[in-house]
Amino acid sequence: MENELLVVSPSPHIRSKNTTQRIMLDVILAMLPMLVASVVIFGFRALAVVAVCVVSCAFFEWGFEKICKRETTVGDLSAVVTGMLLAFNLPASIPLWQAVFGSLVAIVVVKQLFGGIGKNFANPAITARIVLLLSFAGSMSDFATKNDAISSATPLSGGEMPTVLSLFLGTHGGSLGETCALAILLGGAYLLLRRVISWHTPVVMLATVALLSFLLGESPVEQLLTGGLLLGAFFMATDYTTTPSTGWGKIVFGFGCGAITVLIRVFGSYPEGVSFAILFMNILTPYIEIWTRRRPLGGAKK
Amino acid sequence: MSLFGLPGVRLKHRKNTANIKPEPIPVPKSVTIPMSMHIGAPAVPCVAVGDAVRVGQRIAEAGAGLSSPIYSGVSGTVKKIDEITVSTGAKMRAVVIECDGAQTPVEGLTPPEVHDRESFLAAIRESGIVGLGGAGFPTVVKLNVPEGRVDTVVVNGAECEPYITSDTRTMLDESELVAEGLALVMKYLSIPNAIFGIEKNKPQCIAEMKRATAEMSGVSVRALPSLYPQGGEKVLVYHTTGRVIGEGKLPLDAGVIVVNCTTLASIAKYLRTGMPLVEKCVTVDGSAVREPKNLIVPIGTAVRDVIDACGGFSETPKKILSGGPMMGVALVDLDAPVLKQTNAVLVFGEKEAMPPRETACIRCGKCMDLCPLGLSPAEMANSFSQGDDASLEKLKVHLCMECGCCSYICPAKRNLVQSHRLAKARLRTYQQKQKELKEQKEQKEGASRGE
Incomplete structure (x- = not known):
């Protein structure tokens, strides 16, 4: 017993139970209501899109890391989160090969080429969605619920506005995860309760959209419940890596996302602006972080 | 700053030994007393190999400038004066004393004569007392503040590290000494106010210190949230007085001095008896120790002897800490001695010993x-x-x-x-x-x- 070598390591010698994997698992759990809602609204085709995105994201992460002889990080579940988020940003009718291409863009181009988890400057799922939107405009705006005989457009693109109840339950056209406000709010509440995300970004982003659309003569309720706003506010604008980590930084970020979203929706040529807003603010994140850094207790100004 | 005070982490308290009264350890065979148990210059040995020493006898003079003298906590013979490597990796001289087990006190031990500020500070300088919360800053330097600059003594009874209960026991068992030490500091340094900062997870300490200081004017006891690191100097000063210690500034620049409760008890003990700082209450705990205990240990006792006094190991030890799990130092071997500022020896088995694997930062903030x-x-x-x-x-x-x-x-x-x-x-x-x-x-x- 005496001859056993002792472990010598720097303090602290106890660590919290929280891990990257646990955080990602929480995000996955928070997305389960959306998964259920998407299958109910869009049928089993939705499940197929999610499955394809998740499997291909995990595969590309594993494959790229194998090729680069890096440590495999599939176990941290972040690729699964990216896959689910990407799927939730796609219409149910998307050709599956396009979903695979989107996963390739998200994982390899946006995430791994910049150094993998924690190093990418743009949100992988959002950027992949934008790439798909620009590449395959037709299939990316072919929104159909399983009850529609013909394709219907997302309410934002000029179709008839559904009732508020329908918007809340999500029984209308749109991307897989974005239509059912109820499911998104359930997931968002779970993330807030588990302290995976903080209130700053979603609250400020949604408040900005409500206020600005009211000032511009739009209906705040319709603006809040349509398009990818709720999904973006709770699940994409709260991504750790690509958004500011300071409290005030999150407030600035949320405000910027909200304002740009409304401006694109009202004045821009695209019906929806959430993805562009978040991507644009992703690019500003390093600056926002420097501007909003906490001043240390008792720290001299100069 | 925030309305709710400074942030921190909530830890499991694990104060398993809070109700265990400290008991003296059996006299060890030998002790190894390092010459640097304080911040500043090492002390200089004033005994030679072969000299007989007794309990309370000075074995090293304070070095130049910031330093502290050192006394023996055992009676016996100086076996060697050697260079050792301590847990921080630093090499320093140490006096090794072979104990005779008799614990004969040195002759002519009398309380110092203290009647004003100068004689009080002189006595503290002689006492060998250093900050016992863990930092080991020579107490006389801390107390030697320009007159009129400080209006509040902040007494650190937070003991925010998990496991450690040695300050808890001091506040419970020696509350009178803590209060007396505080009264002496306030009297001789003309400081009108004092605030005890004690974490809420020690209600019995809060009650006991309130009782012990009830008669004293200007003294209050503040119950603080059990939020690590409540006992950090800047954190404690902010939460007890609302004052901020600026960058590059000392507590005295904010009008406070911060003194650990056990340091105060040691001051009172020295002024009562003349017995300098030669022993320390140490909490021994952790998953791999058979009987967690609080022990009173002569300074210089090897960690091996301390653990033996607690029934030895309950499983193969994989990590041994001097201090708490948040800031303690992992020891290289069992020969490491207990220092003046050691407040705990924690022993962990395989499960808790290995540090987790690092992965990439996900910028969670x-x-x-x-x-x-x-x-x-x-x-x-x-x-x-x-x-x-x-x-x-x-x-x-x-x-x-x-x-x-x-x-x-x-x-x-x-x-x-x-x-x-x-x-x-x-x-x-x-x-x-x-x-x-x-x-x-x-x-x-x-x-x-x-x-």
Whole structure:
């Protein structure tokens, strides 16, 4: 017993139970209501899109890391989160090969080429969605619920506005995860309760959209419940890596996302602006972080 | 700052030994007393090999400047004066004494004569007392404040590290001594007010100190939330007085001095009996020790003897800490001696010993949210690994008190504190170099102007 070598390591010698994997698992759990809602609204085709995105994201992460002889990080579940988020940003009718291409863009181009988890400057799922939107405009705006005989457009693109109840339950056209406000709010509440995300970004982003659309003569309720706003506010604008980590930084970020979203929706040529807003603010994140850094207790100004 | 006080982490308290009264350890066969158990210059041995020493006898004089004398806690014979390597990796001289087991006290031990500020400070200088909360700052230097600058003594009874209960026992068993020590400090240094800061998880200590100080004017006892690191100097001062100790400033610049409760009890003990600081109450706990206990240990006793006095190991020990789990130092072997400022020896088995594997930072920002001092740990670690010393200076890594909250909370298990430690050392070199460059430049400019 005496001859056993002792472990010598720097303090602290106890660590919290929280891990990257646990955080990602929480995000996955928070997305389960959306998964259920998407299958109910869009049928089993939705499940197929999610499955394809998740499997291909995990595969590309594993494959790229194998090729680069890096440590495999599939176990941290972040690729699964990216896959689910990407799927939730796609219409149910998307050709599956396009979903695979989107996963390739998200994982390899946006995430791994910049150094993998924690190093990418743009949100992988959002950027992949934008790439798909620009590449395959037709299939990316072919929104159909399983009850529609013909394709219907997302309410934002000029179709008839559904009732508020329908918007809340999500029984209308749109991307897989974005239509059912109820499911998104359930997931968002779970993330807030588990302290995976903080209130700053979603609250400020949604408040900005409500206020600005009211000032511009739009209906705040319709603006809040349509398009990818709720999904973006709770699940994409709260991504750790690509958004500011300071409290005030999150407030600035949320405000910027909200304002740009409304401006694109009202004045821009695209019906929806959430993805562009978040991507644009992703690019500003390093600056926002420097501007909003906490001043240390008792720290001299100069 | 926030309405709710400074942030921190909630830890499992694990104060398993809070109700265990300290008992004296059997006299060890020998003790090894290092000459550096305080911040400042090492003490200089004043005994020679072969000398007989007794309990309370001075074995080393204070070195030049910031230092402290050292006394023997055992009676016996000086066996050797040797160089040893302590747990921090530093080499220093140590006096090794073979104990005779009789514990004969030194002759002519009388209480010091104290009647004013000067004689009080002189007595503290002789006592060998250093900050017993863990830092080991010579107490006389801390107390030697310019008159009128300090209006409040903050008594540190937070004991925010898990497991450790030695201060708890001092407040419960020696509350009169703590109060007496405080009264002496307040009287001789003319400080009108005092505030005890004690974490709420020690209600019995709060009640006992309230009782013991009920008759004293200007003394209050503040129950603080059990939020680590409540006992950190800046945190404690902020939460008890609302004052902020500025960058590069001392507590006295904010009108306070911070004294640990056990340090106060030691002051009272010395002024009552003349017996200097020769022993220490140490909490022995952890998953791999058979009988967790509080022990009164002669300074210099090997950790091996301390653990033996607790029934030995209950499983193969894999990690032994001097101090608490958040800031304690992992020991290399069982020969490491108990120091003046050691307040715990913790022994862990296989399960708790291995540090977790580091993975990539996911920028969750938890380390920033929870840094009590409002630093940006993840960014400091980045700047360190990129060799960006200017950025380290801007991020004020030198303010880091190494409390460990950032490493504790990190989901990627990054060794942030260790990075900050190394960064602080590198920043000092960088600042020194910058200063020299600036001076050279000024000299050159001065010379060219002179032409």
